Amino acid sequence: MDQNYLLKQLEKKIKSGEELLQYISEVKDVNGIDKLKKKIMQEINFLLKVLRSREAKKEHLLCTNLHHFEALARCLISSHGSIAVLRHFTLNRTDGSSKRICVDIVSQDGQCWVKVIARNPKALSQLSTGEGEFGQRSILDHAREYLECACQHPHHFRKPKVGDTSVVFEFACGIEKLLADRLETLGITVCGDRLDIIESLSPEPQGESDDEDSYTSMTTNSQFEDLGGSEHKLNLDVTAMLAYVSNLTNGGNYFEFKEPILTQQAEWERARPVKPTLDKLFKGKCLVCCESAMKDFKSIVSTLGGPDEVRRANELISCITVVPNMISERAQRKLRLGGKIKQRSMIVFSTGDAMRAVTVTANEGFVRAARNQGVEFAVFIHESRALTEGKERDAKVLVSPCNSTLSQSAKS
Template sequence: MDQEEILIKRLGEKVVDGEKLMGIVSSMNNIKGVEKLKKKIKQEVSFMLKVVKSKEAKKEHLLCTNLHHFQALVSCITGSCSCVAVLETFVLKKADGILKRICVDIVAEKGQQWVKVIARNPKALSQLSTGEGEFGQRSIVDHAVEYLECAHQHPHLFKTPKVVFAFACGIEKTLADRLALLGIIVSGRRLENCELPLQEPQCDNMPTCVSKNCADVSCSMLSSGTGSVIDCTHGGEKLNLDVTAMLAYVSGLTNGRCNFEFKEPILTQQAEWERARPVKPVLDQLFEGKSLFCCESAIKDFKSILSTLGGPGEVDRANELLTHVTVVPDMASAHAEARLKLGGKIKQRSLAVFSTGDALRAVTVSANEGFIRAAKSQGVEFAVFLHESRALTEGKEHDAKVLVLPCVQQLSTDADRS
């Protein structure tokens, strides 16, 4: 078998590896960004298939495929418990004002840890870090500095995420010590500084070596019965309530009156959501042991909506809730207000609410996902717990159709029998 046939055979094996990798990734649909990862793997497999069919394989095709990195990335995810997101992009504002996108391989520890997976030859990494690479080549130290700067600009629950560099094929001790001094958590087998071949790894045993090297990379899923939320267990003792949170908490829908079909389609839809995914238990659990705050703009709008649309039960529950809430003046946030432009989903009241939460260093509880997305598109992120919307509905019950739900019907039947 000549050299070209050997290369084609090896590339064919890589195609099989890539297809297996896509199968593994397909089972990770509950992780944010996994579709992006699947697409990138598919592109690599398609390219290698094209090379195999053309029978014009080169050694570089085997050495330079990104499958090595994706194998390491997937093995790192499966080797730990689970993760929040993969290939998540953050914007780094450099000292000269230039904006740069930083792609974080794995966001872990409920958002409090960023992981960069490196599947390169340890000796090559060391040589690059000492300036022995080609002009313009960036070293792992350069990447470390940018990751740390970017993490500092994107605090999670007001804490800077820890940055982990996971070296799938190990790292020379001198370089590992240098990264650790910068503030990087180094994961991977530390190698003595020795003469290693500079050929990039073939990664035949990548799953095994990565699983061992990612032992200290811990991931946790963010999940809730009501949608995309932040886990606030490590986020301090203060919560800032948006108008939407207070409305959801006192709504008839969330307090046992979701068995209606309303004339307004949006209310009927929210009733269906509530029967499937109750919001009140989630909020009760979140509020437990926390200090509750809201700003003057939020309380003013909440009381206005309540006086117009609230039913007797909703008013009573609102009065009870407000005995546990500290009202504070609207507070400005330099972090937010200097960078956000009003317009579209960025409205003055919403900005006041989220800026107050930011100034209080409190997690804002809200259903206003539109504001969060719009703010993020302008480079501003807030600590937020997102829940589904629930409107005030008691005033609409008089002309709504009462639904006989299966469980209610069964209870009635059992009562008749007894």
């Protein structure tokens, strides 16, 4: 696709995002509205960064969540008695597990839940008939979860019932009549244009977003499957995020540390730099990670990271879509915890597995152990790099090959 055309489309999308912020600027007394504005601004800033780089790809337009936010905002403005956006509720399952459900809009003073869907109607119908890719779930699956969750969270002791308006699915791009009828049979109130059967599937935006307090570009269980399986989506492990922001990979590799493992990693970095490899891998991709990975990454950076590493971490976080923890069916069925198979690692890799996204990681031990138990994950493995900025003050500075630039002055 022509680069000038893509750049013009990016400019249009940025402008539409700015207009969207203006559109909702006067919305008051709605819980979560500031988070929605913040997320829209994050999307705009990311597109601006791509625009400035002059290296736009069609994936940047397809992956932006602005498509979803625009539909959400229109629905919010037209809804009566809206009290919250991107509100989370817990769905407790019969097996004792639980998951978080994000309701796009809570309206009618709390009596109605609204899910906004801005997907291609043909794609929705194909998923509902089992034609989707592995790991994708249909809008019917989401409908059942919404209804079950709504029953667990009655408003003023009132639970939804078939034909009630307690759970509404708003289809911004329309919905095929047959699928709309099936949703209504379940008890969902369907809003949006009713369409006859669509013969062909046209390209569609892939981002639908959700929110999670301090997380960036969050997507929930009820929505993240809509991202679909794609070769341009990467699932980041904690080890990948740490390697990307470490001082070792950003110019600080000419040190001999008191810790032998750090000195070894510095030697590896001088011989085989990790950052250029990750930069090349990340270019033009949608970066995602699960809730647990992001939580642990933030905790490690806040505890061990130096000022530059914290800055880089914040920059990286702004480019990542955080999705809920997921345990894929085959991992649940085949993997046994113990040894290299830790619960957190299983969640990280399972999330990528469920999304059909390649997991970027330095945790080769888990990958081997999982393979030995019959589960082969799609991964990109790189060498491990720890956070080192806080250790530099006690380390011996080595002279670079140029005999002029020391690693301490080479920080990015």
